[in-house]
Amino acid sequence: MTREKFQSIYQRAAERKGGAVALNAMLSVPSSKEELATTPDDRWLAAFTQKVFQSGMNWQVVRNKWPGFEEVFWGFDIEKMRLIPPDMWEEKAKNPEIIRHLGKVMTIPANADMIFRASKQAGSFGRFVADWPQNDVIGLWQYLKKNGARLGGNTGPYTLRLMGKDTFILSRDTEAYLRNTGIVDGGINTQRSLKAVQGAFDAWVEESGRPYCQVSQIIAFSTGDNRV
Numbered sequence: 001m002t003r004e005k006f007q008s009i010y011q012r013a014a015e016r017k018g019g020a021v022a023l024n025a026m027l028s029v030p031s032s033k034e035e036l037a038t039t040p041d042d043r044w045l046a047a048f049t050q051k052v053f054q055s056g057m058n059w060q061v062v063r064n065k066w067p068g069f070e071e072v073f074w075g076f077d078i079e080k081m082r083l084i085p086p087d088m089w090e091e092k093a094k095n096p097e098i099i100r101h102l103g104k105v106m107t108i109p110a111n112a113d114m115i116f117r118a119s120k121q122a123g124s125f126g127r128f129v130a131d132w133p134q135n136d137v138i139g140l141w142q143y144l145k146k147n148g149a150r151l152g153g154n155t156g157p158y159t160l161r162l163m164g165k166d167t168f169i170l171s172r173d174t175e176a177y178l179r180n181t182g183i184v185d186g187g188i189n190t191q192r193s194l195k196a197v198q199g200a201f202d203a204w205v206e207e208s209g210r211p212y213c214q215v216s217q218i219i220a221f222s223t224g225d226n227r228v
Contacts, residue, residue, distance in 0.1 A: 006208045027214045031164025036130035045076040051159045052150045068097030079111035109207035110149035138194045168216035173224035
């Protein structure tokens with residue numbers, strides 16, 4: 001099946017959202033490479049942790065509890081997180097100031113280690129993310145899934161977008177569109193499908209001049225329930 005021209009997708013999304021001005025006001029704006037590179041490592045760990053806890057839960061409940069997380073985990077300082085002994089993690093997981101879930105709490109030291117290793121390689125985790133090639137968004141997702149804890153699925157990608165990295169998201173609506181137009185015809189996480197998805201987004205970005213995150217959102221707004 002022929003890939004749909006992005007202008008057609010955009011026009012459909014604009015019609016559904018009350019016009020181009022209204023649609024454009026809803027779109028994310030990615031951070032610059034320098035903004036990403038200068039984001040402290042502790043903020044990356046905090047963001048990953050928040051998304052891990054929000055997975056399968058009401059997001060607002062986690063947000064309401066978040067000041068307690070920042071206090072209990074000492075602002076997510078990477079060095080401090082790497083020095084906490086196992087028995088102290090179990091105690092922290094029982095603290096009523098946070099959402100008590102040992103499995104999710106234990107992602108904090110694992111992801112602190114991932115951030116630490118990448119920082120040693122690139123100078124900071126933010127620099128590591130900033131320098132990752134835009135035409136290999138899928139590769140960055142896979143890095144987070146392989147080297148981090150509970151960062152597979154959309155948890156890693158949503159965190160990247162939250163932090164300003166330009167990335168598309170395979171939301172339900174976006175995946176449905178990709179299937180309905182024949183870009184994906186098998187498992188969404190197979191190498192074949194992911195390569196096809198990356199290629200399609202690369203082409204739309206080149207055609208439209210828009211960042212990946214906006215292309216992704218516009219596709220979602222053009223169909224379904226607008227899950228972006």
